[in-house]
Amino acid sequence: MTRLAWWLVRAQFLSRRTATALSMLAIALGVALGYAIHLINAAALADFSQAMQGIQGEPDAVIVARDSAGHVPHALIDEVARDEAVALVAPVIETRVRLGREANAARLIGIDLFSAAVLMPALLPREGGAGSGGLFDGGLYASQALLESTGLRVPEGTQSAGADTTAIRGESRWETRIAGDLPAVAATERVLVADIAWVQARFGPRQGVSELRVRLMPGVRAEAWRAAWAKRLPPGLDLRAAADNAARISNISRAYRVNLNVLALVALLTGAFLVFATQLTAVAQRSTQFALLGVLGLPPRMRLLQVLFEGLAIGLPGSAIGLALGYALAAAFTRVMGGDLGGGFFVAGTPTVVPEALPALGFFLLGCGASLMGALYPAWLNRVQPLAQALKTGFAQGPADSIGHRAMIRRIALPAIIASIPLLTALPAIDGLPLAGYAAIAMVLVVGIAAAPLATRVAFGAAAKTDLAAPLRIAVQNVIQAPLMAQVAASGLIVSFALTVSMVTMVASFRTALDQWLDAVLPAPHYMRSKGLPLPAELLAALDLPDAPFARVERMATGSLSLDSRRPPAALLVREIDRADPGTRLPFTGPVLAARDGAVTVWVSEALQEMQGLGAGQTLRLPLLGREIEVVVGGVWRDYARQFGAVVMAAEDYRALGGRFEATDLALWPRAGAEEAARRWLAGQAARHGVESVPSDEIRRISLSIFDQSFAVTHALEAAAMLIGLFGLAVTLAASVWLRARELATLAALGFSRAMLARAVVFEGALIALIGLTLGLVSGLAVGAILTEVVNPQAFHWRMPLRVPWAQVVPIALATLVAGMLASRFAARQATRLPAAQVLAGAQ
Amino acid sequence: MLSVTGLTKRHPGASRALFNALRFAVGAGEVVALVGESGVGKSTLLNCIAGLEDADAGEIRIGPDALDMHRLDEAARASLRAARIGFVFQAFHVLPTLSVAQNIAVPLLLNRVPSTEHAPRIEALLRRVGLDGFGPRWPASLSGGELQRVAIARALVHRPALILADEPTGNLDPRIAGEVLSLLLEQVREEHAGALIVTHSRHIAECCDRILELSPEGLR
Structure with a gap:
């Protein structure tokens, strides 16, 4: 029996080399990304702990x-x-x-x-x-x-x-x-x-x-x-x-790590989808063969296991390749980029990546599991194929007794899933991780895929009743009558386009918000800082001299304070700020209360609002100057620079409390007409004292360029997802054409020219792509909203207004539609090559 | 080899049974032709005997220990089919991705016949069906007649008690059909198996030991 299984696997791999190799590659990629992220982070943490232990003892x-x-x-x-x-x-x-x-x-x-x-x-x-x-x-x-x-x-x-x-x-x-x-x-x-x-x-x-x-x-x-x-x-x-410090570092990098792992899981999910599309079409194409084996005595359980075995035969080498790739990726990454994955938590050093057996086994099993998951439904379909019917007429898209189950799924499960989405988005983070948000995203994608048959009927049902040219009529009928194949073909596009739209939306929302935020927090033309150290007294004294070319100088001193010992300290920003009107310097997100005399007022960042549940008007006991001081929260402001929160306090309040105001940062407004003199003055002082002097437009340019670099990887993921979606469309459509060989041959015998047959298949691809893109767009906007409104605030404490970049989304959709039609031409060519007479004679 | 008693089949929603209380038997080495008009239920009867469709009533006993196919679950039916039944189809149904030898070996694998026995049995059968040396070849390179010979070899390789053939020569030209039929009858008799052949051809029916005609009124 094992030999028969092996023969069938080998035959399947040989006859579907490209699809099998791509599925394997996608699984390998998912495993590699996940394992590499784990190895890099583990190496960076070990390196950090070792260094810390050395200094701390x-x-x-x-x-x-x-x-x-x-x-x-x-x-x-x-x-x-x-x-x-x-x-x-x-x-x-x-x-x-x-x-x-x-x-x-x-x-x-x-x-x-x-x-x-x-x-x-x-x-x-x-x-x-x-x-x-x-x-x-x-x-x-x-x-x-x-x-x-x-x-x-x-x-x-x-x-x-x-x-x-x-x-x-x-x-x-x-x-x-x-x-x-x-x-x-x-x-x-x-x-x-x-x-x-x-x-x-x-x-x-x-x-x-x-x-x-x-x-x-x-x-x-x-x-x-x-x-x-x-x-x-x-x-x-x-x-x-002593161990708390390492644990705190592990905790602060966790949300970022989990987010990267979710991206790796998305890659693994696309791998599972490719296995699904490959195996489903393989089952469909070989339905007669499997039916024959069933008639010859292959038990139903073995028909199910055979398809799972084939899925596993993709997952096993894919996962093994993924582990090797993951290790190589981690080793290369740490050599070139160090141990920081982009979150800025481990910026120093080149940690040594050590392969770990248990996590390797975990990722290996995850890869195999994804592959098996992809093969599960095709395997079940293969198990329940009515043998006599399949032997005579080929693949049945669903046995009669499963129709009841599907109706039940549509009537009960689907509304329940839809109802769960707003509930999941309303749930708080679990242990600092937006797990419910991730679950909501998964639910949105499930609903998007499950809605495909209904959307197809609604969208094209009316069109089917109108007068259409023959190829278009055939295309419309096929899309309506073969819901499973249409659903499979569309699902790849739904998922990939949804991911693309959501990523593009999230990145655009974030970039716009960052741009506006930079406008608000960089009011001065020039900034000077000394990286957390007090600025040299000589420099500060020079600013007070009459020849200093500045109309206005605002000083800020940075420090830190710990509100929660499990988290890294928040930043304390003591600023020369107008207590009565802090809104001119801080981008507030809500009401700003007037500072009360006799009470110390602070303004907290959104991250502290999220983590500590703070709001305007609340009182708070701040650890300050070695004691706890009661302060009033005067408002909440947006801060994309400090993920673990920041408290702004007026310099006069800080001094009144007994603090020593030692400026670390300066915001400088040159006198009118003295811009060039100011630039020269700053360059001279910076060189003399070893401090940084940067114009605000340079800070803005660098900030946006760092942002764009950080999110460059998402564009690669979007492209990969779209390619996989298009591949799924092409493969499924080709399989669908193969399954309908007899029908197409009949059409040819009835007078359809090869060009008409090709047009019918291309139209079919276009219709499926349209459905996929429409549902993908709707799902993508929902996922983008969840990423922006739930995942980002919960994982990173960043809030931003949702902004859909239609100027990017629409061209991507149109390009995908055209690419979908081009991919359909692959299936169309197959349709026109069918030896009609031979097919009709039943000898294929 | 095959004993059918009181077999009744009714399609869901149909007002009358497709066939009702059928009773017949096929002995060892006996070849029986099953004829009848289109739609009378010949293929359905064959499917019921093979356990591919459920009958509404009756008994179907196959082989020396006469297990009742009708009372078995799906997995046991598959196992009984693998052990006791050989199939020959009109459309050949030779697996295109397996070589000729691998196709013939499938029933041996399903019956867990030791692998050392495979090659001698397959080679002997290929010689008997006139395809000596065809083992390594692929189905795509074979003619219709050759494919049906492969199917016959596959149907016999595990020495089944019963051969079920559904229009085995329907896709072949008369000369090749005659050769294939003679081969099938000869091999069935040599193996002392029973055979039930569904056919529309009077000529084929007359070559068999007995003819059963299925009509709406029953078997004659």
Whole structure:
């Protein structure tokens, strides 16, 4: 029996090489994409965790300030150190500095050598490598990445001195020298290490440290200790496990990863569809052969299993090829692009991709499963073919007893699915993922495909009753009378065109919204920033001089604050902004409340609105300046730059609360007629202080170009989807022509010329393409709306108004219609080559 | 080899039965012709005997242990067909994607005959039907007469108890038809199988051991 199955598979593959190879390729592509995404992300996460572990060490607990201006007070350090359950405390001060005129900032970590030797050995300098000016003498130790990028040299032997350098942060400068390197720090990390006392003396904070890392006594349950201490800590501090950071990074990249995996699943789904179209047409074409085998004694179960086996024979090699391809893709990607998949979460380093057996097995099974899923319905149809009838007249599109089931599906299942779509879109994200939104998209596609027979009857039923030219009449009748084949042929186009329309709609909506948003957030002609570091005091002082060519300068200081310890911190933007009229600088999405005297007003971004359930008028306790401060939400503004949320506060409020306003970003309006002088002034200052100066139109150009690059992959997916849809149309139409060979031969005998037969088939293709495109358009608009209104806000916290780019959609539809007619010519040629006399004699 | 008792078939919605309480038998080595006008139910009777259509009543017993086809489920019917029945069709129905030898081997595979026996049996049968050396050839290269010989070899290769033939020479010219018929009768008798041949041809019917005529009134 196995031999017979193998003979049939081989014969099927040999006779349908192109269709089989394309189905296999589509499955391979889906598996490859999914596996590659997994491998790249796993490698990046492992790389990140390793680097983080090296710097953070392996403490049992980390006590950290919830906002960037906060600190862990000395008194608390003493209190924790006195706890009998604590074996060791390691205070750490971390800040960011620039070395000389080096444009990129580096992390400066101040450590206590003795506790670091136990808890963070990777931060220790090379033994015996220190020249004059060691750790306790105020020397700096630099990681390899930093040494390479700055060109600074380390001392050779104990007698020679390292390079002199200046560590700068805002107004604070530290003239020092490179005393050695850090051999155990990951190759990608730009890190400086110094003694904690020197760092504190130069950059603060005076009253405490940035972090306290704690090692507990053996036998102490770390979780219980953390829970107990979390209750005792003042509100401005957080207590975490060391592993939380890696978990947070994994969590923040998850939505982006899941979205990419959904794209991989779409590729796999198109693979399943190709298997479906290939197997259905194969079953239809071989219905007489299968009927004969049934008559000869092949049991019904085996007829079903044979088609599933053929599906599996596509899925097995397809999945295996996909795994190899996925690994190669991941290895090549990380080599060229690093470990970041485009979400901006892992921008540094070239992680090593390691093949993983269990995920590989998972993706392999997924590929085989998709292939089996595609073969399932054709297999069932093959199982229930009435043998005697199939032997005599060929493929029956559905056995008589299944008509009742189909009616039931139409009457009950379809309305239920349609009703479920708005319900699914109304559901919130599950664990931060828009799973219900994805399910709603799947339902829309199911409804689109299932509606094809009804749409066909409605659209062409009336046309069938009118006077039509003979070829067109034949085409209309065939489309109406052969709903299953028409549905299969149209379904590829429905799905592919729906995906294309939805992607085009989502991207266009997003791009338009981004364009408008850039207009709102870039009111000044020039911007200057120093990548999160306070701008040099000298530069700020120069702006106040009378010869500075600016009519207006607005300052902003960036920091961070943690509202939810499971998520990355939100950005704190302290701005010189008109408290009474913040709408001139922030693109609000709803009502803006007037700032009340005596109350601190903040304006939160949409991401925080989504994540924290915030709205205008609500009060909120913000971790600020080492304590919790009650603030009023004055409004919600749109922000496409910071996915994990941002809080804007007026500089005067921040100062009033005791904060030190150290500007990191400047918005500059040149004086009228002094534009050229302003440009020269900015270029000079930027070169002198190693800060960035960019005109707003350049920021806009770069932002839109990054956006276009990020979404370039979607155009490739759209093209691939359309090609698959057209291929499905051509294959199914060709099979349909083959099945109707006798009917076409009869028409030829009755006087249809070859040209008329060809026209009839091309018309049929056009009618099916029309139905496919119409339903695809409707489904695509619905999917686009779900992507824009549900998936994007839930996964990435980005909201945007829906905009259908008809100027793109209509030409794509027309081009697809023409391509569909051209694809139909392939089937039409087959129709005109039929040896009519032979077919009519029944000897084909 | 075949015993039919009280066989009744009524098409859904039809006012009268297509055939009613049919009773006949076909012995080992006996070739019986089934004749009758078009639409009288000859092919339906053949389908009922083969278990391809359900009868409304009656018994159909095939082979030495006389299993009742009518009472079996679909899978058991398929298994009984594979083991006990050989088919020859008017339209040959030779699988175009399998070679001649592979076509003939299909019933052996379905009956799980050890593969070592396949080649000798197939070669012997090909010699007997006059197609010596045709094993590796593909059906597309064969004439109608040759295709029907392949079908006859396939019908006999697993040594069935009963051969069912539906207009086996209907697509052949008279000279080839005569040759194929002689071959079929000779092989059936040699194998001691029973055969029921549906035909419109008086000449073919007269070559058989017995003629059954099906009419709306029943069998004569």
